[in-house]
Amino acid sequence: MAEQRLLNRGNLVSGGVLLAHVAAILLGLLDLGTGAVLACTDSFAVWQAFRIREEFGQRRQNLYLTGFFVIFLLFVPVARSPLLFATFGMLYAAMFRTPLLLGYLLILVVSIVFVTPYWIQTTLLACLLFTIIAPIWPQRTKRFHLFCLGFGFLLIFAIMLPLLYLCFQVTPQTLLNSMGDSAFRGALRTSLLSATISTVVVLVFGVPLAYAVVRLDFKGKGFIESLIDLPIVIPQSVAGIAIMVLLGPKTPVGAWLDQRLGIEVSGSMLGIVLCQVFVSSPFLIRSAANAFRDMGPALENVSRTLGAGPLSTFFRVSLPLASGGIFTGCILCWARAISEVGSLMVIAYHPFTVSVYTYDMFVQYGLQEARPAAVLLVIVCLWGFLLLRWLQTATLGPIFGERRIGR
Amino acid sequence: MIRVDRLSRAWGGFSLKDVSLEVNGSEYFVILGPCGSGKTLLLETIAGLYAVKRGRISIRERDVTQLPPERRRVGLVYQQYALFPHLSVRTNIGFGLRYTKLAKAEREQRIDEMIALFGIEDLAGRRTPSSLSGGEAQKVALARALAIRPEVLLLDEPLSSLDQRAREKVIAVLPRITEELGVPVIHVTHHYSEATALADRVGVMREGRLEQVGSVGEVFRHPANAFVADFLGVSNVKQATVAGDQVTLAEGVVLAAANPQGLGGPVAFCVRPDDILLTRSTEDAPNTLTGRLAGLRDLGFNTLLDVDTAAGRFEVNLPESVVAGLRLTLGETVRLSLPADRLHLMALDKDPSA
Numbered sequence: 032m033a034e035q036r037l038l039n040r041g042n043l044v045s046g047g048v049l050l051a052h053v054a055a056i057l058l059g060l061l062d063l064g065t066g067a068v069l070a071c072t073d074s075f076a077v078w079q080a081f082r083i084r085e086e087f088g089q090r091r092q093n094l095y096l097t098g099f100f101v102i103f104l105l106f107v108p109v110a111r112s113p114l115l116f117a118t119f120g121m122l123y124a125a126m127f128r129t130p131l132l133l134g135y136l137l138i139l140v141v142s143i144v145f146v147t148p149y150w151i152q153t154t155l156l157a158c159l160l161f162t163i164i165a166p167i168w169p170q171r172t173k174r175f176h177l178f179c180l181g182f183g184f185l186l187i188f189a190i191m192l193p194l195l196y197l198c199f200q201v202t203p204q205t206l207l208n209s210m211g212d213s214a215f216r217g218a219l220r221t222s223l224l225s226a227t228i229s230t231v232v233v234l235v236f237g238v239p240l241a242y243a244v245v246r247l248d249f250k251g252k253g254f255i256e257s258l259i260d261l262p263i264v265i266p267q268s269v270a271g272i273a274i275m276v277l278l279g280p281k282t283p284v285g286a287w288l289d290q291r292l293g294i295e296v297s298g299s300m301l302g303i304v305l306c307q308v309f310v311s312s313p314f315l316i317r318s319a320a321n322a323f324r325d326m327g328p329a330l331e332n333v334s335r336t337l338g339a340g341p342l343s344t345f346f347r348v349s350l351p352l353a354s355g356g357i358f359t360g361c362i363l364c365w366a367r368a369i370s371e372v373g374s375l376m377v378i379a380y381h382p383f384t385v386s387v388y389t390y391d392m393f394v395q396y397g398l399q400e401a402r403p404a405a406v407l408l409v410i411v412c413l414w415g416f417l418l419l420r421w422l423q424t425a426t427l428g429p430i431f432g433e434r435r436i437g438r
Numbered sequence: 439m440i441r442v443d444r445l446s447r448a449w450g451g452f453s454l455k456d457v458s459l460e461v462n463g464s465e466y467f468v469i470l471g472p473c474g475s476g477k478t479l480l481l482e483t484i485a486g487l488y489a490v491k492r493g494r495i496s497i498r499e500r501d502v503t504q505l506p507p508e509r510r511r512v513g514l515v516y517q518q519y520a521l522f523p524h525l526s527v528r529t530n531i532g533f534g535l536r537y538t539k540l541a542k543a544e545r546e547q548r549i550d551e552m553i554a555l556f557g558i559e560d561l562a563g564r565r566t567p568s569s570l571s572g573g574e575a576q577k578v579a580l581a582r583a584l585a586i587r588p589e590v591l592l593l594d595e596p597l598s599s600l601d602q603r604a605r606e607k608v609i610a611v612l613p614r615i616t617e618e619l620g621v622p623v624i625h626v627t628h629h630y631s632e633a634t635a636l637a638d639r640v641g642v643m644r645e646g647r648l649e650q651v652g653s654v655g656e657v658f659r660h661p662a663n664a665f666v667a668d669f670l671g672v673s674n675v676k677q678a679t680v681a682g683d684q685v686t687l688a689e690g691v692v693l694a695a696a697n698p699q700g701l702g703g704p705v706a707f708c709v710r711p712d713d714i715l716l717t718r719s720t721e722d723a724p725n726t727l728t729g730r731l732a733g734l735r736d737l738g739f740n741t742l743l744d745v746d747t748a749a750g751r752f753e754v755n756l757p758e759s760v761v762a763g764l765r766l767t768l769g770e771t772v773r774l775s776l777p778a779d780r781l782h783l784m785a786l787d788k789d790p791s792a
Binding site: 329330332333334335336337338339340341343348351352 | 482485486487506507508510512513514515516518520522523524533534536537538579582583586588592
């Protein structure tokens with residue numbers, strides 16, 4: 032085999048390039064350090080060029096050499112940094128035969144050159160997109176779908192760029208400091224507790240409601256369904272004001288609750304839970320309703336004829352089969368409750384939830400102080416969300432992967 | 439024994455109209471009907487899934503019209519098996535036994551019995567039913583329905599999503615098992631071949647109404663009207679006028695036919711494509727029609743011939759070997775012989791939409 036011989040053309044030519052550089056150093060055209068590095072880079076690049084021609088042919092080699100020349104132009108005459116050229120030239124030559132790595136490298140170079148202040152975030156997101164696209168790209172029939180993905184990814188870009196940028200603005204030290212702050216920890220506890228209580232409340236009432244709406248046909252069903260979705264379209268502040276108008280300390284109902292039962296709605300845990308239930312209920316109910324609808328009535332019908340009453344059928348058949356969808360609903364509901372802020376600021380500014388606390392920090396001390404709290408909130412939400420997702424696939428995944436049964 | 443008496447019920451745009459039927463002992467009753475004729479709704483109504491105001495359903499002399507499904511003791515099997523995907527095969531079969539008075543050991547024994555009856559021992563260990571093939575899943579669904587010893591078995595197109603082999607296997611075991619357990623069966627389908635393979639008696643349904651009920655031979659030989667005839671594959675349905683046993687198909691085309699009902703005037707007339715004989719003789723004989731061969735359709739072992747006569751187009755079904763022997767060419771003149779005892783006269787269909 033040609034490439035196994037020590038004295039093949041590739042080795043000879045790259046040796047020649049090496050010798051030419053050494054000669055240039057000896058003649059004083061290049062200083063010793065730079066010269067040595069460039070000599071290695073160039074001879075390695077040339078040696079790679081020969082291997083690429085053997086493997087993929089002339090056209091690929093031309094492409095490779097053009098790319099190398101562009102890098103040279105970019106870093107030596109323009110940026111005047113032979114060392115950067117050596118680094119990227121070497122990486123380019125080494126990675127050319129592995130398209131995935133080469134893609135990452137190109138993204139990195141482009142990011143550094145064109146969007147300097149945000150290059151880390153841009154690189155991360157672009158690499159994520161590239162990782163998805165690269166293996167599917169050779170399938171020609173999927174090109175249009177990939178185009179849709181790339182186009183739609185701009186949206187994910189718009190969402191993730193500020194979040195990522197925010198996360199890179201704080202040091203672990205400031206995070207730890209904020210974490211140790213008792214006010215923050217209190218707020219975090221309030222948030223987690225209230226969101227969990229809200230989710231349980233919505234679960235207990237929402238699941239039967241969803242089941243009834245799906246299984247019953249009645250006049251005005253569409254109207255009831257829109258009532259369920261109403262909190263999604265109502266601005267949060269309006270939700271807060273509405274609850275306040277009904278149950279605030281100066282209203283008859285609120286005063287009665289306060290004086291007779293000693294229950295305060297505004298500025299209490301109860302108020303927080305009320306707000307969170309208000310804004311987060313549609314997510315769970317919708318999700319549960321979809322799960323019941325997907326299941327279809329056939330399984331329940333069979334269960335009934337086998338002797339199970341409606342209650343037994345619900346707990347033995349419907350509920351276990353819808354549990355995947357209901358669990359997803361719980362996650363969404365919980366996440367929505369954690370992130371609620373608008374109505375809470377109207378009804379229960381204190382005790383702080385994390386979301387209100389972060390806003391409060393911003394209003395009182397400015398951007399600088401609010402940043403660590405905001406980052407912590409992102410981390411907590413993300414962890415909670417991922418943990419629950421994982422729990423869902425770990426416990427329910429295998430059985431409920433395909434839920435469409437029946438007619 | 440199950441008996442449905444003048445059952446009527448309306449859903450949004452559909453209704454069951456005055457349905458009466460009776461299935462005795464371990465009889466196998468097949469209801470045939472096109473899609474959307476209300477077969478599934480009839481089954482589900484018998485199972486008790488819809489409230490009924492008019493009509494009466496009784497099972498073994500017990501009026502169940504107002505009972506909820508769980509107290510009717512019926513077995514229901516759907517086309518798509520409807521196995522509980524979160525339960526093992528054994529638990530699926532034993533699902534209904536929890537609601538019987540059987541002790542734990544007896545339940546296990548009953549499950550084993552059902553497994554043996556359907557010969558599905560190799561599937562009994564499966565943890566979820568998702569890996570079962572169509573035929574296997576349908577056997578498990580049947581075993582589950584029969585495990586509680588229902589007093590009637592309701593089958594909603596149980597063979598329609600099975601491939602040919604699986605269908606034959608289920609057809610081979612099912613009637614034997616229901617016979618053995620003494621369960622009457624009501625089986626709805628739109629394939630008339632299932633009726634000929636399985637049924638003791640059949641009913642034909644159209645738009646919520648039972649058009650004809652009778653033994654297989656009766657219904658297939660003597661359909662009550664043009665719709666039934668057409669749906670059961672008796673494709674040569676014509677308008678005619680009858681006087682005594684003389685049927686006038688068109689001007690100058692007169693055939694002799696059996697007329698046991700004593701019909702007169704305008705009638706519908708039909709003859710199965712496989713009851714017509716084909717000859718080349720040019721000699722005029724009684725009960726023959728001359729026509730031009732307009733088409734040959736290969737059905738595998740049989741060939742369907744289209745023959746244009748003075749009384750319109752007739753379909754003739756002949757074995758492929760016969761057709762090959764005759765060396766027929768398109769456009770040639772042939773003679774059809776229609777035996778008088780195979781010609782069937784029906785009262786004209788009242789429904790103008792047919």
